[in-house]
Amino acid sequence: MNHTIIQVKDLHKDFHVGEVTVRALRGIDMEINSGEFVAIMGASGSGKSTMLNILGCLEKPTIGEYQLDGINMGELNRNELAGLRNKKLGFVFQAYNLLPRTSALENVELPLYYNSKVSSRERRERATEALRAVGLLDRMHHMPNQLSGGQQQRVAIARSLVNDPVVILADEATGNLDTRTSYEIMALFQELNDKGKTIVFVTHEPDIARFTTRNIVFRDGLIKGEHPVTDRLSALEMLNQLPPDEDVDVSL
Amino acid sequence: MNISNLFKIAINALRRNKFRAFLTMLGIIIGVASVIAMLAIGEGSKRSIQEQMSSMGTNLIQVMPASMERGGVQLGNTNSESLTLKDITAIQNSCPDVVAVSPELRASGQAVYGNKNWPTSMYGINDEYLNIKKYDLASGRMFTESEIKSMGKVCLVGHTVVKNLFGEDADPIGQTIRFKKVPIKIIGVLAPKGDNSFGRDQDDIIMAPYTTVQKRILAIDYIQGISMSAASEQKANAAIDEVEKALRKSHKITGKEQDDFRVFSQSELVSTFSSISNVLTALLGAIAGISLLVGGIGIMNIMYVSVTERTREIGLRMSIGGRGIDILMQFLIESVLLSVIGGILGIILGYLASNLVGSIMGWPVYVMSSSVILSFLVCSAIGIFFGWYPARKAAGLNPIDALRYE
Known part of the structure; x- marks a missing residue:
C-alpha cells in the first residue's frame, strides 16, 4: 500500500552571507510515496543539497511546509527534530562517516544508542541483522580501516537501516567509489527498494540516476523537471556485463 | 537517551584513544598524588611535633631569668641572677593554679x-x-x-x-x-x-x-x-598570670618596669610549632595544588583538541539522532571520567608515595582521609569545570557544517 512519506509545499530557503541573501530554494513542491526510489539531481549550487538537509531535518525551511510521515517538522524544536531523525530517517554520506577504531558492528549500533527504548541485547541483534542485510556479517568485528571503500559504505548503509527508518537519505553515496563498486552499492539500494524501502538519492551523475524509479532535477533553487524512469536499469545486470579485467576491488 | 548509554558511548570514545587518555590522566594523577603526599608529610610532621611536645607535659610552665641591670650594666639573659629560692616559696604561696x-x-x-x-x-x-x-x-x-x-x-x-x-x-x-x-x-x-x-x-x-x-x-x-605544672592545660594561662604577678611582687617590680624573668608555657610552644607546620603544610599543598590545576588545564586542552578533531563524528551523532544535550553529556562524561579515574589512580599513587617517603627518609607521614576526599571532589570539579567549555562547543555545532568539516 503506497502512502505519502514526504510532502513538501512551496518551500523556500534563504541564507544570509554577510549582507547578501542567497536564495537556495525558491518554492519547491514535492511528494514522495512509500516504496519509491527517487533521485534528486542537479549541478552544484542547484539547491539539491539544501533540499536534502531540509528533508533530513537537519535544517528548517525559511518558508513553506514539510511533512515527514504525517509529522509537520516546522512545529518541532531542535531536540524533537533529533528524535525524529533517530526514529524516522537513515543517512548515507559520500564520505561514509564511520567512527574510526570502532568495529563495523559498533558503528551500526550507534543510532540505537540514542534510543533509550532499545535494550543493549536488542541493539546487538538489530545491528547484526542490518549487517546481514548488506552482506557483511563476516566482517562485523573489522575496523573501518580494515575494510574497502565499498565495504565501508555497506556498513554505513547498514547503520542507516538499523533503526528501520521510513526513508533513507543518501547524499552522493557513490561519489567516492569506482564504477564497479558504485554498481554494487546501487544493486544493494535496488535490493532494499525491492523489499519496500523508500530511498531518496542525491546525485549529479545521470547514469547513477537511471537505477532509480523517478528523477527530480533541480536548477537554481527550483524543480526544473520530474519524470519517472521508464528504462530503469538493473545494477546487478550492469555489474555482470562489466569486463572481468576490471574485477578489482579498488578501495579508497 | 539514558545515562548508561551515554556512559557507554563516553567509555567507548576513551577506549578508542587509550594512550592519549592515559597521558591526559597523567597530569591529574601526578597532581593528586603530590597533593596527597605533600599534605601527608606536612600533617605527619605536625602530629609528631604535637605528640613529642605533649609528652613533655602540656601543662608545663617554665620561668627563665631575663636580663637584669646591675649598676647600669645589662647582664644579659644567661648571666642574670634574678631568680632565687625565695621565688619558689612565693609561687607556692600565692599561685593556686600551680600544683607542683x-x-x-x-x-x-x-x-x-x-x-x-x-x-x-x-x-x-x-x-x-x-x-x-x-x-x-x-x-x-x-x-x-x-x-x-x-x-x-x-x-x-x-x-x-x-x-x-x-x-x-x-x-x-x-x-x-x-x-x-x-x-x-x-x-x-x-x-x-x-x-x-x-x-x-x-x-x-x-x-x-x-x-x-x-x-x-x-x-x-x-x-x-x-619548672612547674599548672593544674590543667586549660588553667595554664591563668597560672602564667599568677606566676608573673607573684614574681613581680617578690622582685619588687612595679608599674612599667621591665620584668627580669620570662615565663613560657609548653602549650604556647605547641601552638607556635603547630602554626609553623600548618603554614608549611599549606605551602606544600598549594604547590601541589598548582600541579593539579595544570593537570586540569591539560584535560581541557585535550578535550578541546578532541572536539575539533571529532567534528565529523559529532555531526554524524547529531544526524542519527543525538541531541545537543547528548553530545554535551558525552564530552562532559569523558572529561569527568578522565579526571576521576586519574584522581583515583593519583590517590593510590600518593598513598604509596607518602609511605615510601616515610620509610626511606624516616619522616613521619599521615594520610588524612579529609585530603583524600578533598582531592577526589576537586578532581570531579576539575573534570566538570574544564570539560564544560569544550563540551558546550561540541554541543553547539551545526550538524550540517560538522558533517562537512575537513
Whole structure:
C-alpha cells in the first residue's frame, strides 16, 4: 500500500552571507510515496543539497511546509527534530562517516544508542541483522580501516537501516567509489527498494540516476523537471556485463 | 537517551584513544598524588611535633631569668641572677593554679665511674620535678626531704649515663660516681624517655637535690630556672598570670618596669610549632595544588583538541539522532571520567608515595582521609569545570557544517 512519506509545499530557503541573501530554494513542491526510489539531481549550487538537509531535518525551511510521515517538522524544536531523525530517517554520506577504531558492528549500533527504548541485547541483534542485510556479517568485528571503500559504505548503509527508518537519505553515496563498486552499492539500494524501502538519492551523475524509479532535477533553487524512469536499469545486470579485467576491488 | 548509554558511548570514545587518555590522566594523577603526599608529610610532621611536645607535659610552665641591670650594666639573659629560692616559696604561696613547682639548676661536666667517664649535665631539682617533667623511676627511689635539706650526695641517673658508665644492662644503684670531683651515690635510675622534639637526648641526665647542685657543685646563691605544672592545660594561662604577678611582687617590680624573668608555657610552644607546620603544610599543598590545576588545564586542552578533531563524528551523532544535550553529556562524561579515574589512580599513587617517603627518609607521614576526599571532589570539579567549555562547543555545532568539516 503506497502512502505519502514526504510532502513538501512551496518551500523556500534563504541564507544570509554577510549582507547578501542567497536564495537556495525558491518554492519547491514535492511528494514522495512509500516504496519509491527517487533521485534528486542537479549541478552544484542547484539547491539539491539544501533540499536534502531540509528533508533530513537537519535544517528548517525559511518558508513553506514539510511533512515527514504525517509529522509537520516546522512545529518541532531542535531536540524533537533529533528524535525524529533517530526514529524516522537513515543517512548515507559520500564520505561514509564511520567512527574510526570502532568495529563495523559498533558503528551500526550507534543510532540505537540514542534510543533509550532499545535494550543493549536488542541493539546487538538489530545491528547484526542490518549487517546481514548488506552482506557483511563476516566482517562485523573489522575496523573501518580494515575494510574497502565499498565495504565501508555497506556498513554505513547498514547503520542507516538499523533503526528501520521510513526513508533513507543518501547524499552522493557513490561519489567516492569506482564504477564497479558504485554498481554494487546501487544493486544493494535496488535490493532494499525491492523489499519496500523508500530511498531518496542525491546525485549529479545521470547514469547513477537511471537505477532509480523517478528523477527530480533541480536548477537554481527550483524543480526544473520530474519524470519517472521508464528504462530503469538493473545494477546487478550492469555489474555482470562489466569486463572481468576490471574485477578489482579498488578501495579508497 | 539514558545515562548508561551515554556512559557507554563516553567509555567507548576513551577506549578508542587509550594512550592519549592515559597521558591526559597523567597530569591529574601526578597532581593528586603530590597533593596527597605533600599534605601527608606536612600533617605527619605536625602530629609528631604535637605528640613529642605533649609528652613533655602540656601543662608545663617554665620561668627563665631575663636580663637584669646591675649598676647600669645589662647582664644579659644567661648571666642574670634574678631568680632565687625565695621565688619558689612565693609561687607556692600565692599561685593556686600551680600544683607542683621545682627549682632548676644545671651543671655540665664529666661524670666519672672507675676508668670510664661521660660528659653530661647534672640537674638540681626537688622531689616534684619528676612529675612536672613526666619522668618515671625505673628502679631505686627518689631522694627524701631530709636529703634535700642536708645537701645529700645522692642522685638519679638517666639511661644514657648508665649505659656509658656501667654498660647496657648493669644495675648502678648503690654505686658512687664522681661529678666535678664530688662523689655522689646513685639511688635511682630513670625510665628511658628518648629524644625531645629538638633532638636532645632526655636520658643523658643526672638529677640531684637542688641544694647539692647549688652549694656543692656550682657554689652559687641563685637558681637558673623554675619548672612547674599548672593544674590543667586549660588553667595554664591563668597560672602564667599568677606566676608573673607573684614574681613581680617578690622582685619588687612595679608599674612599667621591665620584668627580669620570662615565663613560657609548653602549650604556647605547641601552638607556635603547630602554626609553623600548618603554614608549611599549606605551602606544600598549594604547590601541589598548582600541579593539579595544570593537570586540569591539560584535560581541557585535550578535550578541546578532541572536539575539533571529532567534528565529523559529532555531526554524524547529531544526524542519527543525538541531541545537543547528548553530545554535551558525552564530552562532559569523558572529561569527568578522565579526571576521576586519574584522581583515583593519583590517590593510590600518593598513598604509596607518602609511605615510601616515610620509610626511606624516616619522616613521619599521615594520610588524612579529609585530603583524600578533598582531592577526589576537586578532581570531579576539575573534570566538570574544564570539560564544560569544550563540551558546550561540541554541543553547539551545526550538524550540517560538522558533517562537512575537513
